[in-house]
Structures are given as C-alpha cells and as structure tokens.
Amino acid sequence: MAITALTFDLDDTLWNNRPVLERAEASHYQWLSDALAAASPGVGSTFMAHYPLSAYQQRRADVARRFPLKRGDFTWIRERALFEMVEAYGLPRLQARLWAAHAIAHFLDLRHDLTPYPEVVAMLDTLRRRYRIAAITNGNADLNRLDLADHFSVMIAAGELHAPKPDPRAFLAALARLGAQPSRALHVGDSWREDVLPAQRLGMQVAWIDAKNEGPCELLPGVHRLTHVRELPALLDSRAF
Secondary structure, eight states: OOOOEEEEOOBTTTBOOHHHHHHHHHHHHHHHHHHHHHHOTTOSSOHHHHSOHHHHHHHHHHHHHHOGGGTTOHHHHHHHHHHHHHHHHTOOHHHHHHHHHHHHHHHHHHHTOOOOOTTHHHHHHHHTTTSEEEEEESSOOOGGGSGGGGGOSEEEETTTTTOOTTSHHHHHHHHHHHTOOGGGEEEEESOIIIIIHHHHHTTOEEEEEOTTOOSOSSOOTTEEEESSGGGHHHHHHHTTO
C-alpha cells in the first residue's frame, strides 16, 4: 500500500542535538548561579559552589523517580529540580519558584537556538507536497519556536502527554490526527527503542537513522536503515512509497 503520511522524530534526526543540549545545560545553570549571586551580594558562596552541575543532574533523576507520571516531561522535571535546590539554598518558596521559572525560560531560549541539518528544510518542503507530515518527540523542542513549524501539520510532544516513546499512544495520536492508517505511514527516527520498535509493532514502515552503525545486522520487516536523514527522499523514491 502506498505511503500517505510521514512521522518524524526531531532531536538527532533533523538536527544534531548533543551540542545544543550541552550548551543549554551549562549556560542556563551558570546564568542562575550568577543571577542569584547578583541578587544576594552578601552570600558567601555561589549557588554552583553548593550545587555543582552534577548535583542538578542527580536531582533531576531523583525528581523523575519521585514523580513517575512526569517522567517524560523534561521541562517540568528540570524546573522542579531547580525549585527544590534553590529553596534548599535558602530562598523563600515563592522566590525559589520564580528563579526556577526564569532559569527554565533561559534554558528553553538556548535549547531552541539550533540549526537543522542543511538538507532538512528543502527536503521537508518537497515531502509535504506528497505526504501529510507529523512530528513526534520526547524532547522539549517546540516546533512553534522554530522555522520548521510550517512543514508539519501535526506536532506531538509525547512527554507532555505523559506517554513518551516507546509508548505507542504518541504514534497513535499522530496517526489519528493525520487521518492515516499505520500500514500507510512511515516513521523516521534515530532510536531503535523509542522510534523503530514501537512504530514497527504498530505496522508502520520505519526509516531508521542508524548514524553510528550500531543496529542489528538483520532488520525487522518494514525497517529500512539509513545513515542520515538526507537519504530519506531516495528511499521513498526507490521503493515507490
């Protein structure tokens, strides 16, 4: 059956996400420490001296364990961790909440300062003329803050729905909004566990971006291995999807 719809993962599929997150992680945390120091000049040691970046990362893991229904909502987990740490640093609860919110706003600004792979914009512009297109992401990238938004008719933030991939509900929600049957849809993503397996089990075709050549030698039925998203149009043309 001909493919009529495409669903895309975002991070590490349409752009290289690691340097984006590394910069956002370090910069917003430093910003918070500097801002707290400027607001309280009489304090002897900085916030980061009390809580290095590794402590923030450990606190996020702890928050995720304590609030399992929020496990995929990374923005909420970050803000909750910062709130708890700033309050423990000695600020009143309301001020701690406000500082955490400001720091997360700064993080999200940095998190959306990204550049898609060079081929992505033109590729999506061509594909949307042939297919209905959706985005399904576990991350906290908001397509409405990116120029890519116009290329997608449906956007699913799976973590905020409390159904992060590999939960099939994110895929089913996208397919329902696209009006597409699983057998006539192809998912594009880089994660074997979060993209390939759930989509394939629903009966979707899958274009797996196996950039590091880490996958199994024998692929599952309906799974097509690529090394980069730029190879997707050739795959679609070669198989007459």
